[in-house]
Amino acid sequence: MxxxxxxxxLIIIFLFFQNFSSAETSQQVDKISxxxxxxxxxxxxxxxxxxxxxxxxxxxxxxxxxxxKNDEQxxxxxxxxxxxxxxxxxxxxxxxxxxxxxxxxxxxFGGILILRKVSIK
Amino acid sequence: xxxxxxxxxxxxxxxxxxxILLKGLDKSNTYSPSIDKSKIDFNFKSKYLFSEKEVFLNExxxxxxxxxxxxxxxxxxPCKDEHPYLLKLKSLNNLNIIGINYKDNENNAKQFLSELGxxxxxxxxxxxxxxSIELGAFGVPETYLIENKSKLIxxxxxGPLDDKSxxxxxxxxx
Numbered sequence: 001m002x003x004x005x006x007x008x009x010l011i012i013i014f015l016f017f018q019n020f021s022s023a024e025t026s027q028q029v030d031k032i033s034x035x036x037x038x039x040x041x042x043x044x045x046x047x048x049x050x051x052x053x054x055x056x057x058x059x060x061x062x063x064x065x066x067x068x069k070n071d072e073q074x075x076x077x078x079x080x081x082x083x084x085x086x087x088x089x090x091x092x093x094x095x096x097x098x099x100x101x102x103x104x105x106x107x108x109f110g111g112i113l114i115l116r117k118v119s120i121k
Numbered sequence: 122x123x124x125x126x127x128x129x130x131x132x133x134x135x136x137x138x139x140x141i142l143l144k145g146l147d148k149s150n151t152y153s154p155s156i157d158k159s160k161i162d163f164n165f166k167s168k169y170l171f172s173e174k175e176v177f178l179n180e181x182x183x184x185x186x187x188x189x190x191x192x193x194x195x196x197x198x199p200c201k202d203e204h205p206y207l208l209k210l211k212s213l214n215n216l217n218i219i220g221i222n223y224k225d226n227e228n229n230a231k232q233f234l235s236e237l238g239x240x241x242x243x244x245x246x247x248x249x250x251x252x253s254i255e256l257g258a259f260g261v262p263e264t265y266l267i268e269n270k271s272k273l274i275x276x277x278x279x280g281p282l283d284d285k286s287x288x289x290x291x292x293x294x295x
Binding site for chain 1: 224253
């Protein structure tokens with residue numbers, strides 16, 4: 001009787017951890033897919049989209065996580081296939097430099113304009 | 122004087138915005154990475170259509186010449202439109218054409234091929250679409266011309282093949 005109790009407890013603990021780990025991987029899939037652009041949809045992430053492409057992409061991300069790949073490796077894999085455009089958060093390189101620097105330039109320029117106006121007054 | 126500078130600044134800004142928008146109009150909506158980056162790892166396993174055997178895609182590429190990889194499905198209407206071009210390519214150049222059957226039902230695929238003809242040397246399946254993503258595909262139909270030796274994608278056609286792409290393909294192959 002005692003053995004049965006221990007066994008049932010062990011099974012419950014096992015099931016709990018199994019559920020826990022699967023919930024963790026699905027959270028990771030959600031996290032990665034939220035940062036990926038659905039390339040065939042208009043303004044949707046892979047996470048939001050129900051298109052064939054996005055559904056396959058989610059399965060692929062799950063498979064890669066099961067293979068033991070980390071977030072960075074999965075992003076790199078997809079960037080290699082589809083280019084930088086697939087990630088919402090573009091890296092700083094010579095193609096995206098203007099994108100990153102322009103707001104800063106505008107901010108400094110605006111700041112100078114405001115300062116000049118204030119000092120004139 | 123300062124009014125003139127302001128005016129010049131506004132005109133320059135308007136021109137700058139205009140040219141950025143004009144350049145944006147020229148660009149195609151589908152993004153695809155530049156050809157030299159498209160070195161694909163063909164090292165993924167897939168099941169043959171109409172058989173339980175599995176094969177690595179790179180085993181289906183020959184050592185010499187070129188291979189055409191075509192992603193298709195029986196439920197995809199544009200695939201029916203491009204099918205005659207694949208048959209022509211097969212008969213003209215005896216090209217190694219590998220089909221990837223995308224999210225399809227085996228019986229429907231069989232019927233599709235018996236009705237329209239089978240241009241494929243080998244057909245592998247892609248039941249959940251992940252193999253196509255390994256190739257960098259967006260959906261069906263899609264066609265890739267690959268140089269077997271370097272394993273590089275020479276030409277990529279997103280959408281169905283047509284007269285223009287058929288002429289392009291035959292020129293490259295010959």
